[in-house]
Amino acid sequence: xxxxxxxxxxxxxxxxxxxxxxxxxxxxxxxxxxxxxxxxxxxxxxxxxxxxxxxxxxxxxxxxxxxxxxxxxxxxxxxxxxxxxxxxxxxxxxxxxxxxxxxxxxxxxxxxxxxxxxxxxxxxxxxxxxxxxxxxxxxxxxxxxxxxxxxxxxxxxxxxxxxxxxxxxxxxxxxxxxxxxxxxx
Numbered sequence: 001x002x003x004x005x006x007x008x009x010x011x012x013x014x015x016x017x018x019x020x021x022x023x024x025x026x027x028x029x030x031x032x033x034x035x036x037x038x039x040x041x042x043x044x045x046x047x048x049x050x051x052x053x054x055x056x057x058x059x060x061x062x063x064x065x066x067x068x069x070x071x072x073x074x075x076x077x078x079x080x081x082x083x084x085x086x087x088x089x090x091x092x093x094x095x096x097x098x099x100x101x102x103x104x105x106x107x108x109x110x111x112x113x114x115x116x117x118x119x120x121x122x123x124x125x126x127x128x129x130x131x132x133x134x135x136x137x138x139x140x141x142x143x144x145x146x147x148x149x150x151x152x153x154x155x156x157x158x159x160x161x162x163x164x165x166x167x168x169x170x171x172x173x174x175x176x177x178x179x180x181x182x183x184x185x
Contacts (some may be wrong), residue, residue, distance in 0.1 A: 022172035124161035
């Protein structure tokens with residue numbers, strides 16, 4: 001009789017076993033998977049030529065000096081972001097790209113998209129969240145710029161900020177299935 005794998009144990013293939021529900025998954029595992037997904041998107045989308053018609057408020061003049069991984073981790077740590085908000089990033093990327101076919105997550109858009117999405121997402125689903133002044137400091141931008149980005153973000157996704165638990169769970173399962181590091185128990 002085989003022993004069932006416990007959450008966070010490694011399989012013979014070297015993949016870490018995660019719980020079936022995102023509520024029970026360590027935020028670090030969710031962060032790793034989302035960061036890897038964002039990095040894959042960025043590598044792919046950086047090959048798309050930039051022209052005037054696809055410029056948005058989210059475009060930076062130059063690639064920021066902090067990696068996407070370090071930036072997301074910084075915001076999550078210093079703004080006490082909940083795992084549901086981190087998972088919301090995936091839904092927001094899909095909503096943005098569905099509504100705006102020329103929008104891409106790239107080296108030039110990722111950081112500004114992330115700070116605005118995490119700020120708005122925290123307000124949408126968290127009982128306690130930081131002020132925009134705090135988010136701006138953590139994100140390395142001015143309060144005025146964050147306010148403009150947040151309004152632009154909300155308008156671009158038609159103010160569809162919240163989602164139900166079931167949708168977050170579906171995104172979690174899909175995220176784990178696409179991961180080479182993790183598997184659901």
